[in-house]
Amino acid sequence: MKRALIIVALAAATVAAGRHGTPLQQAPKETAAIANPLEGSENARLAGRKLFERECAYCHGPNGEGKPGGAPPLKRPDVCSAPPGALFWVLRNGSLRGGMPSFAHLPEPERWQIVTYIRSLLPEDKHGK
Amino acid sequence: MRNRLHQLSVLACLSCGIAAAGEGAFFITYTHQMEEPGNLEFANSSVTGAPSGGSGFIGSAAEFEYGVKGWWTTEAYLDGAFSSGQSTVFTGFRLENRFRVLPREHWINPVLYVEFEDINGADKSLLEVVGHDGVDDLKQPVADARKEKEREIEAKLILSSYAKGWTIAENLIAEKNLAHEPYEFGYSLGVSRPLALAASPRPCNFCPENLQAGLEMYGGLGTHADFGLHDTSHYLAPVLSWTLMNGTQLRIEPSFGLTDTSARFLLRFGISYEVAQFGRAARKMFTGGIR
Numbered sequence: 572m573k574r575a576l577i578i579v580a581l582a583a584a585t586v587a588a589g590r591h592g593t594p595l596q597q598a599p600k601e602t603a604a605i606a607n608p609l610e611g612s613e614n615a616r617l618a619g620r621k622l623f624e625r626e627c628a629y630c631h632g633p634n635g636e637g638k639p640g641g642a643p644p645l646k647r648p649d650v651c652s653a654p655p656g657a658l659f660w661v662l663r664n665g666s667l668r669g670g671m672p673s674f675a676h677l678p679e680p681e682r683w684q685i686v687t688y689i690r691s692l693l694p695e696d697k698h699g700k
Numbered sequence: 701m702r703n704r705l706h707q708l709s710v711l712a713c714l715s716c717g718i719a720a721a722g723e724g725a726f727f728i729t730y731t732h733q734m735e736e737p738g739n740l741e742f743a744n745s746s747v748t749g750a751p752s753g754g755s756g757f758i759g760s761a762a763e764f765e766y767g768v769k770g771w772w773t774t775e776a777y778l779d780g781a782f783s784s785g786q787s788t789v790f791t792g793f794r795l796e797n798r799f800r801v802l803p804r805e806h807w808i809n810p811v812l813y814v815e816f817e818d819i820n821g822a823d824k825s826l827l828e829v830v831g832h833d834g835v836d837d838l839k840q841p842v843a844d845a846r847k848e849k850e851r852e853i854e855a856k857l858i859l860s861s862y863a864k865g866w867t868i869a870e871n872l873i874a875e876k877n878l879a880h881e882p883y884e885f886g887y888s889l890g891v892s893r894p895l896a897l898a899a900s901p902r903p904c905n906f907c908p909e910n911l912q913a914g915l916e917m918y919g920g921l922g923t924h925a926d927f928g929l930h931d932t933s934h935y936l937a938p939v940l941s942w943t944l945m946n947g948t949q950l951r952i953e954p955s956f957g958l959t960d961t962s963a964r965f966l967l968r969f970g971i972s973y974e975v976a977q978f979g980r981a982a983r984k985m986f987t988g989g990i991r
Contacts, residue, residue, distance in 0.1 A: 667770030
């Protein structure tokens with residue numbers, strides 16, 4: 572009986588550990604693979620900046636540089652080069668236990684506009700570094 | 701200490717960032733949108749009406765909504781009412797908590813709501829309609845109505861979804877007066893959509909994405925002894941909300957009574973303003989920046 576309980580506890584711990592990681596890493600593969608329909612649109616980037624300033628800047632900093640004791644920076648290669656679908660997934664779901672709210676109340680086009688802006692925070696040649 | 705409290709009171713106005721008010725478009729129906737952790741929203745919702753055979757009135761609720769966690773929002777209300785030719789009275793307070801059940805977005809998202817209210821019979825904020833609430837309640841003279849104590853526990857099951865820009869929400873309400881009165885039930889339904897789904901590239905007050913139009917329907921469902929639509933009030937209410945660039949949200953909702961027991965017409969109007977990360981700023985002030 573004891574052995575069975577240990578096995579169940581280990582299995583639960585393994586499952587729980589597998590679900591950890593950054594919110595971006597938790598995005599399902601099929602969602603992460605979705606392309607941004609507004610990719611490359613300058614209007615979308617400008618609209619995304621406007622939305623970012625309203626919805627995200629207070630925690631992540633006005634240019635996504637992060638805030639001490641606040642939310643992590645977004646102006647970094649692993650975020651700016653993340654698949655657009657993964658960024659979109661994080662905006663939709665948030666990380667409620669981690670303190671980031673869901674932005675599902677924003678219509679899909681607005682969320683894609685924010686994704687477009689976040690990916691432009693670093694120039695493309697710095698995405699991979 | 702008094703100095704600190706004074707600082708705290710001006711903190712909300714001066715030193716915090718603003719955020720778009722997170723009320724959604726509705727007055728009565730809740731969605732699963734929670735207050736952002738650390739944000740404080742100030743809001744006022746008022747309703748005015750002139751029931752035939754009674755005095756014209758304005759009922760008002762001042763709301764203070766705070767995001768404790770991403771999955772937990774708490775709110776306090778102070779209610780007051782003005783009746784034409786009678787008096788203006790403080791009618792009581794409400795404390796509510798909302799708990800989001802599922803951590804991720806699904807096609808339908810449940811939230812559990814629990815509220816304690818200590819109000820009197822003169823309260824006319826009409827934040828929900830339950831049981832056999834009706835126009836006769838609004839006609840009672842204030843002096844008499846004030847004597848009636850309403851200490852109640854209210855629970856709601858909030859269900860809501862976002863689909864292709866539409867917000868669709870359903871609330872089921874159960875309310876129990878602690879003074880041995882029966883359980884009362886009610887409902888509210890809401891659907892809304894912004895006038896544009898994509899934001900325009902430039903900051904603007906009059907962009908269509910800042911405007912949301914919707915429709916609410918709400919009413920009572922009787923008590924556990926006589927559950928149903930008999931002798932209950934129901935309202936149909938188109939709503940319009942407008943979010944300004946500085947985050948202030950304005951809302952207006954004419955409500956049309958659908959049954960003989962309903963008030964024929966009510967007009968709701970509200971304003972809300974959200975202060976971003978109020979909690980962090982207040983903590984920093986009281987601890988001198990030490991975490």
